[in-house]
Amino acid sequence: MFIQGFYNAGSNIQVSDTINVKLRNTVSPYAVVDNSPAVVSSSGIAVLSFSIAPAGTYYLAITHRNSIETWSSAGVVLTSGSYNLSTASTQAYGSNLMQVDTSPLRFAVYGGDQNQDGFVNLTDVVNVYNNASGFVDGYKSTDMNGDNITDLTDVVLTYNNSLNFVSVKRP
Numbered sequence: 001m002f003i004q005g006f007y008n009a010g011s012n013i014q015v016s017d018t019i020n021v022k023l024r025n026t027v028s029p030y031a032v033v034d035n036s037p038a039v040v041s042s043s044g045i046a047v048l049s050f051s052i053a054p055a056g057t058y059y060l061a062i063t064h065r066n067s068i069e070t071w072s073s074a075g076v077v078l079t080s081g082s083y084n085l086s087t088a089s090t091q092a093y094g095s096n097l098m099q100v101d102t103s104p105l106r107f108a109v110y111g112g113d114q115n116q117d118g119f120v121n122l123t124d125v126v127n128v129y130n131n132a133s134g135f136v137d138g139y140k141s142t143d144m145n146g147d148n149i150t151d152l153t154d155v156v157l158t159y160n161n162s163l164n165f166v167s168v169k170r171p
């Protein structure tokens, strides 16, 4: 998987960061069965470890500090070994991925959800803008491209996604 602002289409790699993946039942209310924190690498690989969930089929629900929560398009057989969220937008529920590269063709989870409420909207834009005004540095939820600085670049990404009403899509 790749993260919108963290991905560089020129170098074909991304800034590595921490994510979290929940296993959720495939029937309503899609209860959380297990959970795995992980680090997604610069090449988009995250190794997950689930010790609680029995064998079965589950949705994957992926979160990241400032990305839109993104679900797999359908249930995934837990023992299948891997799931690729980067090859097509349809890999995510509701096709909720954006294309970030043409060569190779790659899709990423949307950034911009600074406050992790499932929507990219004016609240996120204002929060990012406030930190950008102060040139806040370090590991922050307002840093949308992972360069450890919150500045206008991060505001623009958030603003653009808010214009497109980017939000969580889930069953």
Ligand SMILES: [Ca+2]
Pocket: 008, 009, 010, 011, 012, 101, 102, 103, 104
């Ligand atoms: Ca490229």
Ligand SMILES: [Ca+2]
Pocket: 112, 113, 114, 115, 116, 117, 118, 119, 120, 121, 123, 124
């Ligand atoms: Ca938000």
Ligand SMILES: [Ca+2]
Pocket: 143, 144, 145, 146, 147, 148, 149, 150, 151, 153, 154
């Ligand atoms: Ca930044």
